[in-house]
Amino acid sequence: MSDVTRSSPQWLDLNKVAEAAMSGGASPATLTAEGAQAGEFSAFAMDAPTQLHGWGDFLDCMECASNGRYYEAPINFYELARLFGVATYHQSALYFKRNVIMGCWKPHPLISRHDMAALVLDYLVFGNAYLVVRKNRLGKPVRLEHIPAKYTRRGVDLVTYWFIRQGEQDFQFDPGSVCHIMNPEIHQEIYGLPEYLAVMMSAYLNSDATLFRRNYFINGSHAGKLIYVTDALTNPKQVDDLKKALSSVNGRKAFKNVMVTVPGGKKDGIQILPFSEITAKDDFSSIKNITRNDMLAAHRVPPQLMGIMPNESSGFGDVEKAARVFAINELYPIMSGLKYLNEWLGVNVLDFASYALAEEANNG
16 A cells, blocks of 8 residues: 655546556556645555456366376365355255155165265265275175265276375275266366355355354343443542453453543433444344355255245245155256266166155145
């Protein structure tokens, strides 16, 4: 930031100031004009404007870097794992899909229910799911075991897979022993990616709004007040006592109180002025509703299936019809993608029944 002060009469050329700001914080330009009122004038140029591009622009340059043994993930899978628990509707939508798919799955002796549930959840959260096959001495599969997608990486030969966990020795699976089910994406073909990446900012905004409101209440109902004292108190000890009383309130003091003393009081000598009425002026409800709608749109889950109460008296409509559309447009394609395991193994391990609620709506 630069600063210019002149004592001669002058006017500020707004066009040149704008040009200076656009050029990355160049020195401001000023012009003089006859007839201007005398006096000092100070102008400054702010930093260059920030371009309003989406966070996802980095995906255009995304690639899976090779370290000689395996390919790194295209995005940070640890961050996706943290995002899973950030927002209620994001996590709930993923669990809802997992639960419905598990309700439709027909159990098979080669894979346990626990491994199957973990497989589906990994596929929904990371866009990748892994199973290692255990074979007997005759080469026939006897068991399928889930491998956490968060820690699994694909070898540079695209056949072997590695289990990578911080603080532990890297482990390489036998070539051809790991089935990789992935949700294809447009930038690379090494790993899959989930379909909700565009809603990450809404999920974080939803969480930040909740965290801000929670800190407000943790701090106490007095939070964020300006204690304005103009009356001359009897002695300085009274001022000190008032300061101690304000500083010893309960709570973590996420919002600080400010005390101002002005001796020689007038009417309303002591006033308590809130910096802002949070319950009246913040957009908490609006932010929560908008980000909720973003997350439901990204996951394509009808709100009535997730137990969300409608804001309007009209409601969300027939839940059975919504379930049928949801099953046809969302669930069945996911089930079809998971059946890649059958092609890879040569055994019909994954088979699914129809979504019962959707079939009732269809029969009705």
